[in-house]
Amino acid sequence: MSGNSNRAKKLFSETRENIQASLSENGVVILPPMDVLVSSRVLNLLGISAQTTILDPWYNKGVGGKRDDYVEYILTVLNAMQPLSEHVFLWGFPEIVAHFIEKIPPPLQLRCWLTWFYKNSPSMIRGWRSAQMTCLHLSKPDAKMHVENFLNEVQLQKLKHGKLRFIPGPPSVIEEPLLCGFVGRNEQTGHPSQKPVAVIERLILMGTARGELVLDLMSGAGTSGEAAYNNERFSIICDISEEYTAMAEKRLGVRRIALPSALMGKVDGIAEGLEPKKFRMPFKNGRLPAGIEAGRDHQLTFLMK
Ligand SMILES: C[S@@+](CC[C@H](N)C(=O)[O-])C[C@H]1O[C@@H](n2cnc3c(N)ncnc32)[C@H](O)[C@@H]1O
Structure with a gap:
């Protein structure tokens, strides 16, 4: 083996250990600011695979500006994320997200068109006042849907005994107010496009079991990290912006890990x-309470609440 590949092997193995240590200590890893196409490639080379990815890029409208190649760009990002995750939740405004429907890169498939509905959006324009955002739930054919995470105790018992005739999954419309003005004041970080934890939480619950891994490589203020932590999931998050990375650090009480510049x-x-x-x-x-058991595939398994 050449000196170069020995060095690369060492670099990757040290980084793997570093990520494992931060996950183990904090439940969440904050990567240094990086472009999503770089962070996804690095995680892929490290052999990391997650159950769920939240993909919430700028929307090609409003904050974040506009790019002519938006559709091609998002498809490139989806292609990069695809090897890393069983489920991908892609956010955008309906009239923009509609362009992706016929172009979803296999093996991802469209599972559901989700709508986040809010009534409290302020508007400066004359016309329709925006009251919804879209989230495309994409997943691989064998990806597990964790509908059990939405059942109450009685329903879980019935399910266990094969007596639940209809499985009442969550509705495809998520109704939660926008973080705006006094609404969600405790959550607000100052990020211009921050999602409520309660919205992201729903996606994480559908796509993971407790102790599984969530990725968000355009993570803004770190909402996915917060939602994953609150629900006893691991997470790896990253954003291209230094400012937002610092915001996520403060919010989650966790320092970013160092990555070799190479x-x-x-x-x-x-x-x-x-x-x-x-x-x-x-x-x-x-960060999790005691009472967890190590399970198959080196994943944690938790006793269901
Ligand atoms: C809509 S915001 C995400 C908001 C986040 N879901 C939250 O709740 O805080 C989009 C984020 O994508 C980040 N971003 C934009 N281009 C990026 C790129 N090429 N690589 C990584 N992050 C990027 C922006 O800095 C911004 O924070």
Whole structure:
């Protein structure tokens, strides 16, 4: 093996350990500010795979500006995320997201068109006042849907005994007010496009079991990290902006990890000849209460509440 590939192997193995340590200690990893196409490539090379990815890019309207190649760009991002996750929840305004419907890259498929409905959007324009955003639930054919996370105790018991005739999954319209003015004041961080935890939580509950992994590589103020933590899931988050990365650190009370500079640019050169290695999820999440059991596939399994 050449000196170069030995060095690359060492670099990747140290980074893997670093990520495992932060997951194990904090339940969440905040990566240093990076472009989504770089962070997704690095996680892929590290052998990380998650059950659920939240993908909430700028919307090609309003904050974040407009780009002519928006559809192609988002498809490139989806292609990059696809090997990393069983479920991908892609956000946008309906008239923009509609362009993706016929173009979803396989093996991802459209599971559901979700709508987040809010009544409290202020508006400066003359015309329809926006009251919804879309979230496309995309997933691989065998991805597990965790409808059990939405059942109450009685329904869970009936399910266990094969007596639940209809499984009442959550509705495809999520009704939660926009974080705006005094609404959700405790949650607001100052990020111009922050989603309520209660909205992201629903997606995480559908796409993961307790102790599983959530990714958000355009994470803004770190809402996915917060929602994952509140629900006893691990998460890895990253945003291109220094300002928003600092916001997420403050909000989650966790410092970003350091990454070797060689992994924060064009990684493919140094990764050449590297053998794929599966990332081992930690057995413990330092922030979770006791009473968890180590299960198959190095995942934590939790007793269902
Ligand atoms: C709609 S906001 C996400 C808001 C987030 N869901 C929350 O609740 O705070 C989009 C985020 O994508 C980030 N972003 C934009 N381009 C990016 C890129 N190329 N790579 C990584 N992040 C990017 C922005 O900095 C912004 O914080």
